Amino acid sequence: xELQEAKDKFIHTxxxxxxxxxxxxxxxxxxxxxxxxxxxxxxxxxxxxxxxSRGNVNMNLRDLMSWGLIFKQLLPGERKExxxxxxxxxxxxxxIAKERRxxxxxxxxxxxxxxxxxxxxxxxxxxxxxxxxxxISQVTNFADSTVDSLLKSKESWLIxxxxxxxxx
Amino acid sequence: xELQEAKDKFIHTxxxxxxxxxxxxxxxxxxxxxxxxxxxxxxxxxxxxxxxSRGNVNMNLRDLMSWGLIFKQLLPGERKExxxxxxxxxxxxxxIAKERRxxxxxxxxxxxxxxxxxxxxxxxxxxxxxxxxxxISQVTNFADSTVDSLLKSKESWLIxxxxxxxxx
DNA sequence: TTGAATTTTCAAAATATTCTGAAAGTATTT
DNA sequence: AAATACTTTCAGAATATTTTGAAAATTCAA
Numbered sequence: 001x002e003l004q005e006a007k008d009k010f011i012h013t014x015x016x017x018x019x020x021x022x023x024x025x026x027x028x029x030x031x032x033x034x035x036x037x038x039x040x041x042x043x044x045x046x047x048x049x050x051x052x053s054r055g056n057v058n059m060n061l062r063d064l065m066s067w068g069l070i071f072k073q074l075l076p077g078e079r080k081e082x083x084x085x086x087x088x089x090x091x092x093x094x095x096i097a098k099e100r101r102x103x104x105x106x107x108x109x110x111x112x113x114x115x116x117x118x119x120x121x122x123x124x125x126x127x128x129x130x131x132x133x134x135x136i137s138q139v140t141n142f143a144d145s146t147v148d149s150l151l152k153s154k155e156s157w158l159i160x161x162x163x164x165x166x167x168x
Numbered sequence: 169x170e171l172q173e174a175k176d177k178f179i180h181t182x183x184x185x186x187x188x189x190x191x192x193x194x195x196x197x198x199x200x201x202x203x204x205x206x207x208x209x210x211x212x213x214x215x216x217x218x219x220x221s222r223g224n225v226n227m228n229l230r231d232l233m234s235w236g237l238i239f240k241q242l243l244p245g246e247r248k249e250x251x252x253x254x255x256x257x258x259x260x261x262x263x264i265a266k267e268r269r270x271x272x273x274x275x276x277x278x279x280x281x282x283x284x285x286x287x288x289x290x291x292x293x294x295x296x297x298x299x300x301x302x303x304i305s306q307v308t309n310f311a312d313s314t315v316d317s318l319l320k321s322k323e324s325w326l327i328x329x330x331x332x333x334x335x336x
Numbered sequence: 337t338t339g340a341a342t343t344t345t346c347a348a349a350a351t352a353t354t355c356t357g358a359a360a361g362t363a364t365t366t
Numbered sequence: 367a368a369a370t371a372c373t374t375t376c377a378g379a380a381t382a383t384t385t386t387g388a389a390a391a392t393t394c395a396a
Binding site: 001003006007009010013014017019020021022035036038087089090092093103104107108111114115118119120123125126128129132133135136138139143146150 | 169171174175177178181185187188189190203204206255257258260261271272275276279282283286287288291293294296297300301303304306307311314318
């Protein structure tokens with residue numbers, strides 16, 4: 001397999017996967033492209049590489065920055081803005097988990113709590129409904145706090161590795 | 169809050185969340201409706217409740233069955249088919265995780281392995297690309313096996329309480 | 337300043353996804 | 367075997383999402 005073929009295959013697979021997860025295809029393709037790029041790229045290069053419009057590139061670059069997955073890089077003597085991806089994949093995973101939790105898990109927790117606080121269990125059916133909702137809350141909280149713990153332990157693992165560097 | 173209002177709010181929130189996760193809105197609304205229903209429902213009842221067409225109901229009921237989230241129930245003396253949701257929420261979570269892994273994680277693993285097997289690291293850039301791809305494989309495998317082991321039993325609830333202890 | 341280079345915005349177009357409903361298919365009863 | 371009850375299919379319609387590209391805004395050098 002040649003380099004370009006491998007890159008294309010990766011970018012394509014990444015984009016397809018993203019679609020299934022409710023993430024815009026172009027956004028993930030740009031992300032994949034930057035992950036594999038040996039140096040920072042500018043908008044024109046991304047346009048050319050993925051054959052997409054300037055507006056589309058701009059929009060998705062901003063989205064990726066808001067997810068904390070890529071960063072602007074200003075090269076000396078260049079007016080164009082360049083972009084690099086965070087290449088530490090653990091950080092990437094952590095960042096994605098953090099963002100999705102903020103954007104998706106937290107709102108559903110809110111609704112569940114609202115119903116639990118305001119629905120009075122004065123009939124059998126209301127009790128049943130509350131039971132289901134409570135169980136969903138439990139699973140959600142469990143998933144949430146598990147992800148949280150794992151991310152925190154990875155973080156502290158990274159920090160401790162980092163600190164060790166200075167103890168040598 | 170009244171029962172119907174609570175149900176509607178839950179069904180609506182569930183549908184919205186699903187959209188963000190790349191799952192069809194109607195499918196999750198039917199799932200939510202059946203989760204809260206005290207007894208099995210038939211196609212006509214679902215059509216009336218959610219104001220959607222027969223074709224749509226039929227299609228999504230079959231999808232939900234293929235996910236293992238609902239089951240057909242034949243009531244004696246009834247010609248219509250009735251449907252009930254799996255109400256053990258831990259089973260539901262496990263089932264969803266299992267299906268998503270089968271449909272989404274496994275294909276990406278395949279592509280990653282293919283590239284790793286066939287891209288010869290004879291240049292610096294190829295080595296870099298392979299490094300990224302290997303790291304993604306690692307994270308994917310980690311996430312995959314973590315979810316797997318966590319969902320395998322209700323006892324995992326204990327583990328999470330346990331983990332929390334160490335993060336305080 | 338001015339103007340060229342670059343980025344951002346956003347209405348309209350293109351594309352993708354979901355939904356409808358009537359027709360075809362299947363099963364059951366009479 | 368015909369009528370009835372119900373389920374499934376799928377082409378076209380409706381809806382939602384994404385993309386384009388040209389105009390407006392911004393930035394920066396001269």
